[in-house]
Amino acid sequence: MKDDVFSSFESPEFKELLKKYEEMMHQHTSAYFDSDELTSIAEYYANKEMMAESDKAIEYALQLHPDDTDAMLFRCSNLITEGRYDEAEMLLDAFPDADDNEALFLRGTIMVERRMAGEAESIFSRLADREEEDDKTGLLLDIGETYLNAGYRKHAYKWLKKAYRLSPADYRVWESMGMYYLNAGNLDKYIYYMNRLLDEDPYEITYWTNLARAYLEQGYVEKASEAIDFAATVDSESPIVTELKGFLSLQTGDTERARELFMQIEHSHPSRQHIWRALSECYFTERNYGKALEYLDKVIASTEIPSRRADLFQRKAVCCLLADNLELCKQSIDEGLKCDGRFAQLYVTTAEYYIHLEQMQKAREAFRKAEELASDKGDFIEETAELLFRYSLTDEALGYFQRMEKEYPERIKKYYYHLAYCYYMRKDTNNGINALIAGIIYQPDLLRHADQNGLSSLMTPDFIKSGLAIKRMIDNGTLEILEEPDDLNE
Numbered sequence: 001m002k003d004d005v006f007s008s009f010e011s012p013e014f015k016e017l018l019k020k021y022e023e024m025m026h027q028h029t030s031a032y033f034d035s036d037e038l039t040s041i042a043e044y045y046a047n048k049e050m051m052a053e054s055d056k057a058i059e060y061a062l063q064l065h066p067d068d069t070d071a072m073l074f075r076c077s078n079l080i081t082e083g084r085y086d087e088a089e090m091l092l093d094a095f096p097d098a099d100d101n102e103a104l105f106l107r108g109t110i111m112v113e114r115r116m117a118g119e120a121e122s123i124f125s126r127l128a129d130r131e132e133e134d135d136k137t138g139l140l141l142d143i144g145e146t147y148l149n150a151g152y153r154k155h156a157y158k159w160l161k162k163a164y165r166l167s168p169a170d171y172r173v174w175e176s177m178g179m180y181y182l183n184a185g186n187l188d189k190y191i192y193y194m195n196r197l198l199d200e201d202p203y204e205i206t207y208w209t210n211l212a213r214a215y216l217e218q219g220y221v222e223k224a225s226e227a228i229d230f231a232a233t234v235d236s237e238s239p240i241v242t243e244l245k246g247f248l249s250l251q252t253g254d255t256e257r258a259r260e261l262f263m264q265i266e267h268s269h270p271s272r273q274h275i276w277r278a279l280s281e282c283y284f285t286e287r288n289y290g291k292a293l294e295y296l297d298k299v300i301a302s303t304e305i306p307s308r309r310a311d312l313f314q315r316k317a318v319c320c321l322l323a324d325n326l327e328l329c330k331q332s333i334d335e336g337l338k339c340d341g342r343f344a345q346l347y348v349t350t351a352e353y354y355i356h357l358e359q360m361q362k363a364r365e366a367f368r369k370a371e372e373l374a375s376d377k378g379d380f381i382e383e384t385a386e387l388l389f390r391y392s393l394t395d396e397a398l399g400y401f402q403r404m405e406k407e408y409p410e411r412i413k414k415y416y417y418h419l420a421y422c423y424y425m426r427k428d429t430n431n432g433i434n435a436l437i438a439g440i441i442y443q444p445d446l447l448r449h450a451d452q453n454g455l456s457s458l459m460t461p462d463f464i465k466s467g468l469a470i471k472r473m474i475d476n477g478t479l480e481i482l483e484e485p486d487d488l489n490e
Contacts, residue, residue, distance in 0.1 A: 009044050018044065021057070035065040039074050049273070051082055051304040069096065076106050083306040083340070085110050101127060105142065112150045115342070120147075121155070128162075137167040141176045148183055151375030156180055171200060178210075185379075187214050205234040205241075212244050216251055224248055239265040246278060255282050273299045280315075289323035310340035317349045321356060329353055344373040348383060355391055378408045382415075389418050389458065398422035413442045417467070421459050424466075433470070440471050447471065 008014055017033075021041050024031045033041075038061035045054035055078055061071040072095060079088035088110055095103050104127055111120035124143045128136065144159035160180055163173050178193030194211040201207065208231035215224035228244050235241065246261035259282045262275050269275045280295035293316060300312045313336030320329035330353060336346045347370035354363040367384055374380035385400035401419040405412040412419065416439030423432030439446070447467045450456040456464065473479035 008040070009047070014040065014044070017041065025056070033061070033064065035061050035068040035071050038064070039071055042074055042078070046078060046081065048271070049303060049305055049308065051078065054078055067096075069100070073102050073106065076103075080106065080109055080113060081305055083113075085114060101130075105139075108143075109146050112146055112152065117147075117152060117155060124159070137163050137170055137173065140166065141172055144176060145179070148180060153180070153184055153376060156183075171197060182214070187218050190214050203234055205231050205238060208234065209238075209240050209244060213247075216244070216247055219251070221248065221252060224251075239269040243269060243275065243278065250278075250282060250285065255286055258282050273302055276302075277312075280319075284319060287322070289319050292319050293323070306339040307343070310336045310343040310346060312336075313339065314343065314346050314349050317346075317353070321349075321352060326353065326356060342373050344370045344375070344380065347373065348380075348387070351384075352387060352391075355393070360396075378404075378411060381408065382411055385415065385418070389422070392458075394422045394425040398426070413438075416442060417446060417455065417459070420467070421463055424463050436467055436470055437474070440467070440474060444471065 017037055018041060020031065021033065021038075038057050042054045042057035042061065045051070045057060055075075058071055058075045058078060061068065062075065065071060072091065076088045076091045076095075079085070079091065088106070092098070092103055092107055092110075097103065104123055108120045108123035108127070111117070111123065127139060128143070140159050140163035144156045144163065147153075147156035147159065157180060160173075160176055163170075164177060167173050174193045174197050178190050178197070181187075181189035181193065191211060191214050194207050194214065197204070197207045198211070208227050212224045212227035212231060215221075215227060224244075225248060228241060228248060231238065231244070232241050242261050242265045246258045249255070249258040249261060259279060262278050262282065266272060266275050266279075276295045276298045280292045280299070283289070283291035283295065296312060296316050296319065300309060300316070303309050303312060313332045317329045317332035317336065320326070320332055333346055333350050333353065336343065340346075347366045351363040351366035351370065354360070354366060370384075371377065371380050381400050381404050385397050385404060388394075388397035388400065397418070401412065401415055401422060404415065405419065416435050420432050420435035420439055423429075423435055426432075446453065446455065447464055448471075450459070450464050470479065
């Protein structure tokens with residue numbers, strides 16, 4: 001049922017084809033291949049994020065078949081993936097049929113990547129209007145996923161919703177809607193779609209592993225373990241299953257076991273980079289930043305896509321900050337910005353770097369730049385508030401928590417204790433008590449477990465004692481709450 005792009009790469013015919021091609025490349029000889037064969041090889045390498053090898057395969061296809069339009073379009077797609085938009089546009093300008101559907105789609109994708117959503121919408125709307133009914137669902141999903149990958153959630157949702165209305169029972173629509181909710185951080189909705197897919201195809205291992213990842217993200221260890229067991233029933237030898245067992249061990253605090261499991265599949269996993277990053281996270285959790293950086297450097301060295309490299313350099317910069325290696329931190333930030341100067345997360349890390357240097361004006365400038373580039377303002381406000389609070393900059397954090405309360409009222413519900421503490425540090429008793437009561441209503445047991453959940457390291461003992469005293473007063477009826485939680489600050 002599931003349209004798995006990797007399945008064809010596992011066929012004996014493709015493996016033989018790949019072997020023939022790689023032997024030719026190794027021996028520096030020439031051999032004839034059909035254009036579609038070389039395009040399949042290029043796609044195989046691209047899916048493994050081996051962009052240089054993918055480029056070589058598609059360039060060889062164009063040497064042998066210079067007029068093949070599929071090869072031209074795949075070459076254009078690679079250029080977009082590599083962030084080489086000018087070259088991609090030049091190739092499209094020279095394409096024999098400028099009105100070709102796929103050529104127009106790629107042009108729209110370039111507009112999305114260049115943050116020109118208006119121009120992209122115009123192109124995609126033209127395509128959707130002309131597409132035949134039988135093919136329209138796939139096109140709508142492709143457009144939605146293009147926006148989603150670029151961080152345009154609102155645009156993505158609009159197109160995915162169109163696909164849902166057109167084909168509500170299409171499993172591809174469920175997959176795409178699930179990915180949308182995963183990207184948006186709504187794991188409950190994501191789990192809903194994974195379970196819906198499993199109802200249709202209970203032997204598709206990918207759905208079980210996706211479900212397990214979601215439960216791990218939510219911290220539901222038992223549910224995650226059950227999903228992993230079901231995945232193992234489908235394929236007990238799957239390296240993905242072993243990987244998930246590693247993440248399960250990591251979540252339960254057994255980092256040594258997690259490392260053992262990850263190392264077992266370092267050479268058999270479809271993505272060694274993925275396992276290296278997991279090993280880096282193991283060492284990061286143990287505060288062994290030297291080993292964490294060693295594995296991150298392996299991933300960086302084997303990653304060619306600029307946006308992925310920017311993400312990795314950002315993670316490296318954070319690791320260097322925690323290791324108190326500020327020089328290497330700044331180098332990593334600069335390298336990341338060379339890969340993608342519009343990656344908002346790098347500017348957040350830049351701000352944290354300047355906080356370490358106690359240069360708050362520069363930190364504020366970096367935060368402003370990050371917000372300007374952020375594809376989701378809510379995510380930015382939440383992360384920035386958390387970061388400033390973590391550094392005990394409660395006056396600075398207060399502004400962001402107040403924005404969250406006003407602009408994203410659903411998000412603030414898990415931060416009312418943080419908001420209350422910011423008011424407490426300002427000696428703003430009235431607002432502090434209102435926020436504290438809201439925190440008690442939404443998360444009644446959080447303060448009681450302050451030692452376990454880390455709040456005790458972020459807030460003073462006096463504040464926690466005061467909060468627990470107010471909770472006891474509410475519980476025994478000596479303090480009556482008349483307002484609904486959402487109205488406490490009105």
